[in-house]
Amino acid sequence: MIKIGVVYHSVSGCSKALAEAIVEGIHSRDGCEGVALEIRGEKIHQGRFDDQALLRQLDQCEAIALGSPTFMGTVSAQFKAFMDAASERYGDRSWLDKLATGFTVGSHFSGDQLATIRTLQVFAAQMGMLWVPLDILPSQDPQGRNRGGCQSGLVAVAEGAGEIHELDRLTGVQLGRRMGALAQRFSGSGVELPG
Template sequence: MSQPTPYVLVLYYSRHGATAKMARLIAEGIERSGLEARIRTVPEVSPENRASSPSVPASGAVYCTEDDLRQCAALVLGSPTRFGNMAAPLKYFIDGTSSLWLAGSLVDKPAAVFTSTASLHGGQESTLLSMQLPLMHHGMVLVGLPYTNSELTETRGGGTPYGASHHAGVDGARALDNHESALCRSLGQRIAMLTRKLHAGAAHVKS
């Protein structure tokens, strides 16, 4: 039986659209490197004890399923900053992945993170680190951005070695600049390259 084509899951939550734009740029980098990028999002959470989101979003990426996560070859996780942490909807989704943790479904798969913030020093790096923690518990292999990407030292907006980031401004109107966009694409290309190498190595071992 043929093996399914490997894909990289780009999973994000976006409130005002900046994180969604980053997800599309990262997906562009992945697909430039010859892998499928599967873009998914998560629903809002509500303090009320009833469903508050439709089962299918009216527009944009569809909601992620457990199978999307289980079957991915790699994962890129994105969220806007909420007080230096990932947003509640994304954390709620991640908190519900204990069955995947128990089964070791994500062990040894590459993973990367990205974020967008309203202020330049508004917790970009702590948010990226907060998203990395559950990925480490899942046994994933973390992928960052090396300083061979010259944009890391040239940027006047976002950009960190822990993952791609964007300074959206207090009103959310600041567009991704050239450096931020390039780093998003580079992150996608790097995780795709490492995913292909791991799959090739695994195939060689099996043969």
């Protein structure tokens, strides 16, 4: 069984709903298990994220989807605290070559969500992870998924407090399915990774 973590922070529930959609997509692949892991504010003390159990769960995952709401054009403070806490894994390279992708939501169509995705991409690069972009061409998708046309990751626009658009949800399902497929391909290739 290939385990994929979906780690996210959410205040009003949109990022949580996107995380659940990604988990649904992961589960749609036989042999893949998605685990949603929420970053909780009460696990942050004096600015430091201290949920070692969550970090250890991510250690066990072959791939990780990273999700944060867009707050002031970047990740939330809580998500940033998680990123800083992962720096131990930066030092020991223990997340090296895990697959990574990212998702975010904002209130506006062009509310600088891409800056959040870029932050998540740079974080993945710092950790030595391999970024998976979205594979939905918006102009050619019969369902109209990836309605914002972002290829770097899943960018959603909130419908209201805690509510996501059905097309954003379906985009999340596809992103999860793709992560599952790629994690399977990657782990089953038999090709040794460079040491």
